[in-house]
Amino acid sequence: MLQCTKLHDIVAAHNTFLLEANMNVEDWSEELTKNWKQAQQQFWKNISSQYAAAGASPETDFPNVTEALNGWWSLINPSMSNQADATMKQATDMGKAFTQFAESFSKVGGDGTQSVESWLNAMEQGFKYRQSMNSYLSTLSAQGLESAAALRERMAGMEQAGESIKSLRELYELWIDINEEVYSKFSMSQKGQDIYGDLVNACVAFQGGMDSAVESQLKAFNVPTKQAQDDLLKELAQEKRENEVLRKRIKELEETAQPQTAQPQTAPAAKTKATKTPLKPKTEKVVKAAPENNKAPTKPGSTAASKPAVKAAPAPKPAAVKPDDLTKIKGIGPKFQKSLIALGIQSFAQLANLSKQQAQELDEKLELNGRALRDDWMGQAAQLSAKE
Amino acid sequence: MSVFKVSHEAIAKELADFQNKLLSGVSNLAAMEALPSGVTAHDVVFERDKLRLLRYRANRADKQNNKQNQTPLLIVYSLINRYYMTDLSDRRSMVKGLLDAGQDVYLIDWGYPEADDRFTTLGDYLNGAIDACVDDICERHAITQVNMLGICQGGTLSLCYSTLYTAKIRNLVTVVTPVDFHVPDFMLSHWAKNIDADQLVDTLGNIPGSMLSALFLSLKPYSSAKKYRGMVDIMDDASALKDFMQIEKWIYDSPDHVGETFRQFLKDFAQENTWVDGPLKVGQDVIDLQNITMPVLNIYAEKDHLVPPASSKALQGLIASDDYSELSFNGGHIGPFVSGRAQKTIPPAIGEWLDNR
Numbered sequence: 001m002l003q004c005t006k007l008h009d010i011v012a013a014h015n016t017f018l019l020e021a022n023m024n025v026e027d028w029s030e031e032l033t034k035n036w037k038q039a040q041q042q043f044w045k046n047i048s049s050q051y052a053a054a055g056a057s058p059e060t061d062f063p064n065v066t067e068a069l070n071g072w073w074s075l076i077n078p079s080m081s082n083q084a085d086a087t088m089k090q091a092t093d094m095g096k097a098f099t100q101f102a103e104s105f106s107k108v109g110g111d112g113t114q115s116v117e118s119w120l121n122a123m124e125q126g127f128k129y130r131q132s133m134n135s136y137l138s139t140l141s142a143q144g145l146e147s148a149a150a151l152r153e154r155m156a157g158m159e160q161a162g163e164s165i166k167s168l169r170e171l172y173e174l175w176i177d178i179n180e181e182v183y184s185k186f187s188m189s190q191k192g193q194d195i196y197g198d199l200v201n202a203c204v205a206f207q208g209g210m211d212s213a214v215e216s217q218l219k220a221f222n223v224p225t226k227q228a229q230d231d232l233l234k235e236l237a238q239e240k241r242e243n244e245v246l247r248k249r250i251k252e253l254e255e256t257a258q259p260q261t262a263q264p265q266t267a268p269a270a271k272t273k274a275t276k277t278p279l280k281p282k283t284e285k286v287v288k289a290a291p292e293n294n295k296a297p298t299k300p301g302s303t304a305a306s307k308p309a310v311k312a313a314p315a316p317k318p319a320a321v322k323p324d325d326l327t328k329i330k331g332i333g334p335k336f337q338k339s340l341i342a343l344g345i346q347s348f349a350q351l352a353n354l355s356k357q358q359a360q361e362l363d364e365k366l367e368l369n370g371r372a373l374r375d376d377w378m379g380q381a382a383q384l385s386a387k388e
Numbered sequence: 389m390s391v392f393k394v395s396h397e398a399i400a401k402e403l404a405d406f407q408n409k410l411l412s413g414v415s416n417l418a419a420m421e422a423l424p425s426g427v428t429a430h431d432v433v434f435e436r437d438k439l440r441l442l443r444y445r446a447n448r449a450d451k452q453n454n455k456q457n458q459t460p461l462l463i464v465y466s467l468i469n470r471y472y473m474t475d476l477s478d479r480r481s482m483v484k485g486l487l488d489a490g491q492d493v494y495l496i497d498w499g500y501p502e503a504d505d506r507f508t509t510l511g512d513y514l515n516g517a518i519d520a521c522v523d524d525i526c527e528r529h530a531i532t533q534v535n536m537l538g539i540c541q542g543g544t545l546s547l548c549y550s551t552l553y554t555a556k557i558r559n560l561v562t563v564v565t566p567v568d569f570h571v572p573d574f575m576l577s578h579w580a581k582n583i584d585a586d587q588l589v590d591t592l593g594n595i596p597g598s599m600l601s602a603l604f605l606s607l608k609p610y611s612s613a614k615k616y617r618g619m620v621d622i623m624d625d626a627s628a629l630k631d632f633m634q635i636e637k638w639i640y641d642s643p644d645h646v647g648e649t650f651r652q653f654l655k656d657f658a659q660e661n662t663w664v665d666g667p668l669k670v671g672q673d674v675i676d677l678q679n680i681t682m683p684v685l686n687i688y689a690e691k692d693h694l695v696p697p698a699s700s701k702a703l704q705g706l707i708a709s710d711d712y713s714e715l716s717f718n719g720g721h722i723g724p725f726v727s728g729r730a731q732k733t734i735p736p737a738i739g740e741w742l743d744n745r
Contacts (some may be wrong), residue, residue, distance in 0.1 A: 155391045164393045168402045171392060173614060180610045187607075188578055197582025204584070208591040230506065230593070237507035237648075240437075244516045251523075360530040370433065370528055 118213055125202070125209040132202035136195055139186065147182045151175060324348045328384055331375035339366055351381035406620060413623020420630065423637050426472035428483050430495075434524045438499030441521045446487055456492050457743055459558050460525050462534050463495040464518060464549075466541035467649065468600060470641050471497050473725045474539070476634050482724070485731050489739025491535075496521055496542075500643045506593045508646045510548070510653070511671030518549050522556050533558040535742055540564050540695065540721075544657070547703075548670065551679040559745045560680070561738055563687045564721055566695045568702035570661045575607055576694065580658040589651040597642030605639075607693060635726060664706065680707035685741050687715045687724060687734065694721040713741065 154174065158164065165171050186192045215225045323346040326337040343365070345351055354362065363372050372378070394402075434441035446456055463483075465471040474495065475483040486493050496518070501508075525534050536557050538546025543565025550557045569577040589595070605612065622628040652670070662668040668675040684707060688700035697716070704712050715737055717724050724730045 159391045164391050167394060168399050169617070171394075172617070176610045176614050180608060183610065184575075184608075187575055188573065193578055193581055196579045201582070201584050201587065204588050204591050208587065211591065229503070233504055234507045236504060237509075237512070240508075241512060241516070244512075244520075247520075356527070356530045360528075369431070373528060374433075 118216065122209045122213055125206040129202040129206040132195075132199045136199045139192070139195055143179070143182050143186055147175075147179045150178045150182060154178065324384070326351070326381075329375075329377055329380045331371055331377060336366065348381040348385035352378055352385050354378055409620050409623060413620065413629065416623055416626045416629050417633075419626075420633060423630070423634050424472075425470065425641075426475040426483075427477055428475050428481055428487070433494075433528070434521060436517065436520060438501065438505070439517050439521075440497040440499065441524060442495045442497055444483055444487055444493040444495070446492060455490050457490055457535075457739075458492075458529075459531065459533060459535050459742070460492040460494055460529060461486060461742065462521060462525060462536050463493065464536060464538045464542040464546045465496060465498065466539055467498055467513075467545075467645055468541055468642070470638060470643065471495055473638055473722060476638070476726065477631060479728060480631070480634075480726055480731060482731070482735055485735025486739060489735050491739055491742060494521070494525055494534075498643070501594055501646045502644075503593065506647045509648045509671060510545075511673060513545060513649060514549050514552060514670065515673070518545065519553060522549075522553070526556070532556065535559045535561070537561040537563065537738070538565060540566070541653070544653075547677065547680065548668075548675050550682065551675050551677060552673055554679055554681060557682050559683045559685070559742055561685045561687065561741075562700070562703065563724060564689055564692060564695050564700065565686070565703070566657075566699045567706065568661065568664050568699045569658050570664070571696050571698040571702065573696045574699055576603075577658045577661075580654055583654065583659075585651050585654040585659065588654070589647045593647045594644040595647065595650050597644045600645060601640055601642040604694065635722075664702065677703075677706040678708045681709050683711035683713075683745050684709050685713045685715060685738065687717065687738075689717050689719050689721055689723050691719055691723070692721045711745070 151174070155165075165174065187196075211226065215227065218225050323341070326332050326340055326346075326348070327334060329348075329351070332340070340346070340351070343362070345354075345362075359372055359378060362368070363370060366372075429445040430442040431445065432440045433443045463471075463474060465474070475481045478484070483493055483495065498517075522534055522536075526532055533556055536546050536550065536559075538544070538561070540563070543562035544567070546560060546562065547565070547567070550560050566574075592599075619629075619632055622632060656662045656668055663675055663677060684703070686700060686703050688695075688697045690697055692700075701714065704714070715734070717727075717730055717734060719727050719730065724734050
C-alpha cells in the first residue's frame with residue numbers, strides 16, 4: 001500500500017492514513033513503526049549496493065533523518081511521558097550524528113579501508129586548519145591587549161606634555177592608528193610571517209582535502225572530475241601557445257612574400273638574446289615635474305637614436321589603367337571610391353600594391369581611422385585583381 | 389585620565405552631528421547613478437580572447453597640427469584590479485593627462501580571466517598577449533618601436549617584455565613597480581615567504597579576486613574604519629562622494645588572477661626574488677634586466693605601503709641603460725592616479741620626457 005521511496009514521505013503518508021482510517025493511537029503507531037523499520041532497512045541496503053557498484057547512481061537523496069524521526073515521534077508521543085519524550089530527543093540527536101557519520105563514509109566511495117583513510121585525512125586537515133586559525137586569532141587578542149597598553153602609554157605621554165584629546169573623533173582615530181601600528185609591527189615579525197603562512201597553507205590543505213573527497217565521489221559516478229578538466233585546459237593552453245607561434249610565422253612569411261613593386265617593409269624587430277654589457281656609471285637624473293602653468297616643452301632629441309622618421313612616400317602616380325569597380329571591396333563605398341580616384345588610385349592592382357607606409361598615409365588623408373588596414377583593403381584588392 | 393577633555397554633552401553633540409551628516413548624505417548615495425569604468429573616449433582596435441587593446445581618442449587639433457608624439461605609448465596595466473584606475477574621472481585621469489601631453493595612448497585591458505585561462509603562463513603574456521599588442525600598434529603606424537608604460541605588476545611585465553624584445557621598445561616608463569621584492573617593509577613579500585605556492589595554485593586554480601582584495605585590505609585593516617568615517621564627512625557633497633565611490637568600485641572590482649602566472653610571481657618574484665640575484669627563466673626565455681638598455685623613467689610613490697619606494701628604486705642598479713631617470717610623488721600607491729595634484733605634474737613630466745627621446 002505504501003509505495004514510497006523517501007522516509008519522510010512515510011510519515012506524511014501515515015498522517016493521511018491515520019485521518020482516513022480513523023485508527024486508534026496504539027494501532028497506527030505499531031503500523032508506522034513497522035513500516036519505518038522496513039523503509040530504513042531497504043534504503044540503507046540500496047545505498048550500500050549502489051556505492052559498491054561503480055557507475056551506479058543513487059535514485060534517492062539522503063533523507064533528512066532528524067526531520068523524519070521528529071515527525072514520526074511527534075505523531076506517536078502524545079501518549080508518552082515527559083521522561084520518554086526527553087530520552088527520545090537524545091536518541092534522535094544521536095541518530096542524526098550517527099547518520100552523518102555514515103554519510104561521510106558513503107560519500108567517499110571505494111572500499112572500507114579507503115573510506116576510513118579519506119575520512120581521517122579530511123578530519124585531520126580540518127583540525128589543523130582550526131588549530132592555525134586559533135593561533136592566528138590568539139595573536140589578534142594579544143595585539144588588542146598591546147594596543148590598549150600602547151594607548152594608555154600614549155595618553156600618559158600626552159598628559160605629561162600638557163596635551164589633551166579634544167573630541168571623540170580624535171580619540172577614535174588615535175585608537176585606530178595605534179592598532180594599525182601594533183598590527184603592522186606584528187605582521188612584519190618572524191612570528192607574524194610563520195602564523196600567516198601556516199594559516200593560508202592549512203586553509204588551502206583543508207580545501208584540497210574536501211576537493212579530493214568530492215573528486216572521489218564524482219569519479220565513482222562517472223562524472224567529469226576537476227582533474228580531468230584541468231588536463232583539458234592544460235592542452236588548450238598549449239594549443240593557444242602553438243597558435244601564437246604559427247600566427248607569427250605566417251605573418252613573417254606574408255611580409256616576405258609582398259609584391260616586388262611595394263616599398264620595402266620595415267620588418268618587425270626580432271627578439272634579441274641577452275648579451276651582458278658592463279654597467280656604466282650612471283648619473284641619477286631627477287626629472288623635475290613640469291610647473292603647473294607651463295606646457296611641457298618639446299626639444300629635438302639629442303641622444304643617439306632619433307625618432308623613427310615615417311618618411312613621406314610619393315603618392316602613387318595615376319597610371320593609364322582600366323578603372324575597376326573599387327566598391328567591390330568591403331568598406332569602400334561610392335564616396336571613398338571617388339576620393340581614391342582623386343588620389344590616382346583607380347584599380348585593384350594599384351590598391352593591392354600599396355606599401356604599409358603608403359596605406360598609412362592614405363588612411364590619414366582620407367581620415368579612415370585605420371579602416372583600410374582593419375578591413376584589409378589591400379588584401380581584398382589583391383584577391384580581386386588575381387581573379388581578373 | 390585628564391587627557392580626554394570631552395564632556396558628555398560634547399560627545400552627544402558629536403554623535404548627533406555624525407548622525408545628521410550620515411542621514412543627509414544617504415540620499416546622495418542612494419541617488420548615485422551607475423559609475424563608469426573609465427571616462428575617456430576610446431576605440432577597441434584589437435581583441436584576442438578576453439584581451440582588448442584600447443586606443444584613446446586624441447585631441448583632434450593636436451592630431452591635425454601634428455603635435456602628437458609619433459611613437460605611440462602603450463600602457464601595460466597590472467593583472468590585479470582593473471585598468472580604469474588610470475581614467476577614473478575627468479579630473480583624475482592619467483590617460484587624459486597623457487593625451488593632453490601630446491601622446492598617442494593605447495592601453496591593454498586584460499578582461500576577467502576564467503577557468504579556461506588557468507594555465508596561461510607569464511611567458512604567454514609576454515610572447516603572446518603583449519607582443520601581439522605591440523605588433524598591432526607597429527603595423528597600424530608603420531613603425532618598429534613603441535613607448536611602453538607599465539603600472540605596478542604591469543611594470544614588472546613591461547620590464548620582462550623589454551628584456552626580451554629590446555628593439556621594439558623605444559622608451560620605458562615604470563610606475564609604482566615592484567622590482568626588488570626583498571627590501572625591508574615589503575609586507576606582501578614578507579607574508580608570502582612561507583606560503584606553499586604549488587599547493588595554493590594546484591588547489592584553487594585561478595586565485596579568486598575576492599581573496600586578492602581581502603589580502604590588500606588586510607595590509608592596513610584598521611584604516612578602513614578611518615576611511616569610512618571620513619566618507620561621512622563628504623557625503624553631503626555629491627561630487628566628492630562620487631569620486632570616493634569611484635575608487636571604492638575600483639578597489640572591489642578585482643578579477644581572478646590566472647593560476648600559473650600567479651605561481652611564478654609568487655615563487656620566482658615574491659619568494660625567491662630571482663631576477664635581482666640573477667637571470668630568471670620564463671619558459672624557454674631568460675629574463676636578464678641587464679638587457680634593459682633603452683631610456684627608463686621610474687616613477688614611485690614616497691608613501692607607498694604596497695610597493696615600498698626602495699623596491700622600485702632598486703631598478704637603477706640592475707639595468708644597463710645609461711639614460712635612467714626617477715620621478716617621485718609624495719603620496720600612496722594609487723596617489724599618482726587619484727591625486728588631483730598628481731594629474732597636474734606627472735603626465736606632463738612623462739610627456740616631456742618621452743618627447744625628448
